[in-house]
Amino acid sequence: MKAxxxxxxxxxxxxxxxxLRSRRRMLALGAxxxxxxxxxxxxxxxxxxxxxxxxxxxxxxxxxxxxNLMAGFAGQFSLGHGVFFAVGAYTTARLYLLxxxxxxxxxxxxxxxxALIGPLIFWPTFRLKGAxxxxxxxxxxxxxxxxxxxxxxxxxxxxxxxxxFKPGFAQMIFTNPAHTAVLMFSYLALCVAAAVAVRRxxxxxxxxxVREDEDAARASGIDVTGVKLRGTALSAALTAVGGALFxxxxxxxxxxxxxxxxxxxxxxxxxxxxxxxxxxAGPVVGAFLIIPTETWLRATLGGGLPGMHLVILGGxxxxxxxxxxxxxxxxxxxxxxxxxxxxTKGQRHD
Amino acid sequence: xxxxxxxSIGILLGGIYALVALGLNLIFGVIRVVNFAHGELVMxxxxxxxxxxxxxxxxxxxxxxAVLPALFVLGLLIQRFVIxxxxxxHMMQMFATFALLTIAQNAVLVLTRGxxxxxNTALAxxxxxxGDVRLTATRLVILGSVTAIALxxxxxxxxxxLGKSIRAVTQDRAAARLMGIHVERxxxxxxxxxxxxxxxxxxxxxxxxxxxxxxxxxxxxxxxAVVVLGGLGSVAGAYAGGMIVGVVESFAGFYIDPELKQAVxxxxxxxxxxxxPSGLFGQKGAEEMGMREQT
Numbered sequence: 172m173k174a175x176x177x178x179x180x181x182x183x184x185x186x187x188x189x190x191l192r193s194r195r196r197m198l199a200l201g202a203x204x205x206x207x208x209x210x211x212x213x214x215x216x217x218x219x220x221x222x223x224x225x226x227x228x229x230x231x232x233x234x235x236x237x238x239n240l241m242a243g244f245a246g247q248f249s250l251g252h253g254v255f256f257a258v259g260a261y262t263t264a265r266l267y268l269l270x271x272x273x274x275x276x277x278x279x280x281x282x283x284x285x286a287l288i289g290p291l292i293f294w295p296t297f298r299l300k301g302a303x304x305x306x307x308x309x310x311x312x313x314x315x316x317x318x319x320x321x322x323x324x325x326x327x328x329x330x331x332x333x334x335x336f337k338p339g340f341a342q343m344i345f346t347n348p349a350h351t352a353v354l355m356f357s358y359l360a361l362c363v364a365a366a367v368a369v370r371r372x373x374x375x376x377x378x379x380x381v382r383e384d385e386d387a388a389r390a391s392g393i394d395v396t397g398v399k400l401r402g403t404a405l406s407a408a409l410t411a412v413g414g415a416l417f418x419x420x421x422x423x424x425x426x427x428x429x430x431x432x433x434x435x436x437x438x439x440x441x442x443x444x445x446x447x448x449x450x451x452a453g454p455v456v457g458a459f460l461i462i463p464t465e466t467w468l469r470a471t472l473g474g475g476l477p478g479m480h481l482v483i484l485g486g487x488x489x490x491x492x493x494x495x496x497x498x499x500x501x502x503x504x505x506x507x508x509x510x511x512x513x514x515t516k517g518q519r520h521d
Numbered sequence: 522x523x524x525x526x527x528x529s530i531g532i533l534l535g536g537i538y539a540l541v542a543l544g545l546n547l548i549f550g551v552i553r554v555v556n557f558a559h560g561e562l563v564m565x566x567x568x569x570x571x572x573x574x575x576x577x578x579x580x581x582x583x584x585x586x587a588v589l590p591a592l593f594v595l596g597l598l599i600q601r602f603v604i605x606x607x608x609x610x611h612m613m614q615m616f617a618t619f620a621l622l623t624i625a626q627n628a629v630l631v632l633t634r635g636x637x638x639x640x641n642t643a644l645a646x647x648x649x650x651x652g653d654v655r656l657t658a659t660r661l662v663i664l665g666s667v668t669a670i671a672l673x674x675x676x677x678x679x680x681x682x683l684g685k686s687i688r689a690v691t692q693d694r695a696a697a698r699l700m701g702i703h704v705e706r707x708x709x710x711x712x713x714x715x716x717x718x719x720x721x722x723x724x725x726x727x728x729x730x731x732x733x734x735x736x737x738x739x740x741x742x743x744x745x746a747v748v749v750l751g752g753l754g755s756v757a758g759a760y761a762g763g764m765i766v767g768v769v770e771s772f773a774g775f776y777i778d779p780e781l782k783q784a785v786x787x788x789x790x791x792x793x794x795x796x797x798p799s800g801l802f803g804q805k806g807a808e809e810m811g812m813r814e815q816t
Contacts, residue, residue: 295791298795298798299794302553303798305555309745310742310791313783313784313787314788314791317784317787321778321781321784440612448612477630477634478627478734479631481626481627482627482628488617488623492607
């Protein structure tokens with residue numbers, strides 16, 4: 172019983188690791204997951220309401236996976252990822268509005284910028300642990316709001332940026348929302364693939380080692396800060412891509428919407444924690460649970476009593492925190508493990 | 522003259538920050554719960570003052586008699602039913618307080634339909650003038666109360682048995698339990714006092730703000746910054762930290778740019794976290810204390 176967070180992940184990683192060991196099994200698992208995620212789109216592609224929900228589900232699923240790379244794998248609970256999301260969105264939108272750079276190209280400098288900014292601003296905070304790291308990164312988010320309001324020439328200031336509706340593949344603007352949904356699904360797939368690749372790589376094992384016990388990791392020769400910085404760069408770059416896709420999908424951004432804690436910065440954490448932090452599937456599961464519930468509640472209750480849907484959502488979050496402390500994925504894995512142990516009980520003596 | 526004016530504005534503002542930070546200092550600084558809902562406790566205190574003064578037709582300052590006990594009980598309940606079950610799950614704890622924030626904010630939004638409210642007191646409009654410097658009475662009340670509360674809290678934590686047991690459970694829960702301290706009860710009482718202080722802040726702040734459900738967000742970051750700046754668990758630190766943040770904000774707003782004033786003190790906050798995490802008045806190593814797993 173050492174580190175509090177990782178127990179959940181440790182159990183899952185044992186299960187996942189055994190699955191990931193064989194490439195064939197991994198591909199089969201990935202294909203099954205992709206099909207399961209795409210099924211609702213295939214069924215509901217004619218209904219704009221549900222397609223829009225799926226768009227945000229895929230997008231935020233991907234963003235949560237990117238966040239989990241750092242918070243779950245490396246144990247660095249960042250609340251400052253809204254900054255990367257916003258930098259990605261602003262960079263892509265600015266390049267498009269100024270010089271007509273296609274967002275497909277614009278998201279590259281956006282990702283690159285965050286891969287540089289992320290390690291740079293997080294580097295001084297890496298000596299902080301736990302809650303202190305979270306609060307310090309939260310301050311980045313607040314500095315971000317102030318800067319976004321101040322540097323009007325870049326961000327449009329409080330008025331924000333608007334992108335004219337000019338449909339076309341090159342502009343990444345689609346008349347059919349189902350196409351946007353496919354784009355967001357690809358982003359989710361990209362993030363999951365990146366997470367799986369990291370999890371199987373040397374970097375992934377280093378990240379987990381740092382999370383489990385920083386001092387022990389350092390003692391065994393791991394460059395702890397370097398590992399954290401690399402994790403940050405990757406996580407920040409993926410988050411920036413998410414921001415780039417977001418801006419082209421909604422076509423209007425301003426500081427309050429980009430730096431909103433409940434809708435952006437904290438949401439990554441929220442989805443991941445409900446699903447299961449530190450696990451591969453957790454963030455995606457969390458997104459598929461929360462985003463549709465939230466949107467549906469808003470649609471059914473928001474008109475009559477503004478705020479009512481968030482009271483209910485807050486209650487659900489609280490219940491999830493109290494009754495599934497380590498997230499849904501862990502709850503399921505524990506059940507499966509218990510069943511397995513029960514089955515093999517007769518053959519083993521331990 | 523300009524300097525004196527800015528300084529007095531800064532100190533009065535600092536009084537507000539210190540007031541909110543004192544409660545958070547108990548919850549975050551002493552028992553190490555990252556309570557994102559602290560601003561919402563202040564907000565509930567404000568609405569409590571508004572509702573009581575409207576229903577009972579009394580001056581908002583009188584409503585302290587009802588708001589303080591109510592928030593103390595609310596604090597006890599939060600600690601007992603939300604924080605305590607999530608002991609040792611720091612991230613889930615943070616997440617749960619965020620859920621509480623969402624619930625409180627939106628419940629008030631539902632109840633008030635989002636209309637801005639204001640609270641009137643006999644003191645509104647009164648002011649003390651010292652030369653060119655004008656000090657409004659409502660803000661002077663805050664400065665006076667925060668000074669008194671800081672002194673009282675300091676004595677309470679250092680001189681009384683309950684205060685000492687609060688500090689003991691922070692340092693080492695197991696050892697405190699062996700000394701016969703009822704750990705859970707101590708934590709609950711501490712959280713209750715912290716929440717009551719938030720309610721007090723809410724009542725005192727109600728006359729100078731327009732009430733809205735999201736108003737807690739104005740204080741929460743400042744309060745965290747003040748607690749870290751002053752040093753976790755240090756009452757004197759929270760008081761001085763509040764003043765520093767207030768004065769920095771007022772000077773930066775005047776000399777640099779009003780829009781950047783908050784960025785300036787966020788940067789100071791980050792600098793303190795990075796270079797002196799124990800804060801200005803905190804014990805060395807205080808930031809590590811209580812973060813490790815305890816039973």
